[in-house]
Amino acid sequence: MPGGRLTQQERQQIAVGLADGLAYAEIARLLGRPTSTITREVSRNGGPTGYRAELAHRATQQRTHRRRQATPRGAQASPQPYGxxxxxxxxxxxxxxxxxxxxxxxxxxxxxxxxxxxxxxxxxxxxxxxxxxxxxxxxxxxxxxxxxxxxxxxxxxxxxxxxxxxVDDDLWYQSVIRSARSNDQLAEAARQGARVLGPGTPAAVRLENVARFQDFITENLIRAAEQAREVLYAGTGTISDGAAAPSSDHGHDMI
Structure with a gap:
């Protein structure tokens, strides 16, 4: 059932899907499962080329048994927040x-x-x-x-x-800004390469296109991150009072 543990039959269907070259998302849709469930199942049981349904099912049973043995009975029965x-x-x-x-x-x-x-x-x-x-x-x-x-x-x-x-909402914003800075470094490296290889040469044109692409992605990434931060997190109280959101003009200097 969706949300519960994978059954042996589902694992066999995963193995068939992998053999047929299906993507994780497509296998997940066929089973009515989240893609992350299929990703985890395959990655922890041999990967896409080494996955075997019977072995995966047996390994999961063994892990569950070991975990129950390692967890004290009292801790297992202790109440959890929100039931x-x-x-x-x-x-x-x-x-x-x-x-x-x-x-x-x-x-x-x-x-x-x-x-x-x-x-x-x-x-x-x-x-x-x-x-x-x-x-x-x-x-x-x-x-x-x-x-x-x-x-x-x-x-x-x-x-x-x-x-x-x-961890809080604002950390995702910080992570995106850091990613944008990495894009900036790649764009600058591409522009440098274009100068070294000679303007107008095929290699230089290729690198100039890389730089333009990265500039476009960076600009839009920062704009989207700032809009999301303002719209989604404005009322959550997770952004510290002293951390004002930078404008796109200097967003790259945050980190």
Whole structure:
């Protein structure tokens, strides 16, 4: 059923779809499942060329068994906020982690980000992250440093002077601006190459087209990010009072 665990028959259909060269999104539509479910299922069970339905089903059963053995009975039965099913939340967190990994994040960084986004507060301390993820504090520290460097999380102190790691709406804006800056660097490199190779030459024209394309994408990316920030997040209170949204004229200098 959609939203529940994949059945053995569904896994067989995934294997057939992969063998037929279908995209994850098309397999998901055939099964009535989110694309992220198929992405996670395939990536954790051998990838598109190594996926085997029987092995994937057996591996999932073994993981579930190990997880239940590792989780104390009391913790498993503890009530969740808003009446949530802890097993369903845990499965969704794994799905979100896989999506982050597919987008390019290393596994531990994706796990930390997935954990933060599935908390109502949107913030946790290093010890809370280590406990929830069952990993060492050193692993958490390394992941935090990496994510903070990409502006995907921010650090702040709580009333007890503990450092907390926070995700909120404005961080997506910061991430887009950072991406736009990367586009700027590529455009400048392309213009430099056009000068080196000689204006009007085929290679120079190709690089000039790259620069123009990146300029266009960057300008529209920043404009869209600023509009989304103003329209979507204006009333949420997640944007800090001191962080005024930059105009598109100087948006590249934010990071």
């Amino acid at each position: 949530r099913d802890p097993e369903v939340v845990r499965d969704y967190q794994e799905t979100l982690t896989t999506v982050f990994m597919t987008s390019g994040l290393p596994k531990m960084m994706a796990r930390v980000l997935g954990c933060l986004y599935t908390t109502d507060t949107g913030s946790l301390t290093a010890s809370e992250l280590a406990q929830r993820l069952q990993v060492s504090p050193a692993s958490v520290s390394k992941a935090i440093t990496f994510l903070a460097g990409l502006d995907l999380i921010r650090r702040e102190r709580d009333e007890r002077r503990r450092e907390r790691y926070v």
